[in-house]
Amino acid sequence: MIEKYRTAVQDMTRLNRLFAILSDPASLDVVVDRVVIALSEMFAADVVALLTPDGHGDFTTVGAIGLPEELRGRPFSGCDTCCAAAAIRSRAPILVADAMRDPGMDPILTGLEIQTAAWLPVLGAREILGVLVVGRGQPLPFSLSDTDLIMTMTQRVGLVLESARADEERVRLEFRLRQAEKAESLGRMAGAIAHQLNNKLTGVMGSLELALNEVAAGGDPRVEISHAQVAARQASRIGQQMLAYLGHGSRGRQDLDIVALCRDAIQEVELSLRAEILLRTVFPHRPLIVRGSSADIHQLLTNLATNAVEAIVREGEIVVAVREMPANEIVRSSLLHCDWIPGSRTYACLEVSDTGWGMDAEVLKNAFDPFFTTKFTGRGLGLPVVHGVVRAHDGALEVNSSPGVGTTVRVFLPLVEEQATA
16 A cells, blocks of 8 residues: 555656646647656656657657667658557557557667557647657666656647747748738838839930930920939938838937937927917927938928828827836836847937827838828828838837827937936
């Protein structure tokens, strides 16, 4: 009785240890390695290998211990008479007491002089995922108790494998979705650029042709040439905006007081406001110094303010605020790119909020793509340029918007280190 109790306690300890390994939030490869090592230690096994179908009728090794490196790349046989296939067909363990003479044993294991072995199907919730083989180099057969324990552990391994496969499939589908969205965005951008440039160049060529006609007729071509110059400048501006979107359009950098920049830009914004829109500002009393291009940051603020004005159909309010914020208070998961890593301890936070119509999730997802717009034709570079300027200044961008509530955009730009440590 005492011996049975001791054995039961040992079995429960083994199970608890394996279940702890399987519940560890490590990667699948790490979990499999830990499982085969633990099984080897618990059951005095010389070889433990987890095998999965290779799609060609045989099995490939996912994780193993006791299997020489040069053998891990060799497939295990999946023929009808082999133990692996028998375990899958019966959905039950196959115990081999004399492995060297059993015709179903794989040559890889007999070549390692494995004497006894247990082949166990790895069962998922929907299908059989593979086979676990546990082998001993000594003529010590596996008991029914050992087999039951290993089978229980194998079932848990199957669930982990199935979950991991589902995660891999989800990641694969998400990657394909992102690629499709990127292709759609690039297609829209290429088409819009071609359309915009074609319009401008058509104007240039038309004006130059008229100028040539004027010259041929002995007239004055200066008016037509000036029209061509205007169209050429407009085409050049499209190119400059695309460079800004890509983060390559930044001009000379210097230390700037972003509070003073915002005060100057707000004066221009106020001139274009309708009477029914209230503009409020919340600025600190002391300067906040960032390093960047004054022209780019000025354009960033005017683009955000223009978007806010156009989002308000009738009456409403726009608030422009600037404050200092420690890097550890920036919630990265809510940023446009949540993999952004702070490069400074302190940031200037420029916030522009409005009480306009707001954006739903679908519009917000595309809002920073070039030439995407819900407004009139010819728009669609305001927010992409903001995004490019922020990236060029090693900053981050956060956007919150809801239909009928409004939009809040926060731009985080690193403060110069001298100020951050002051």
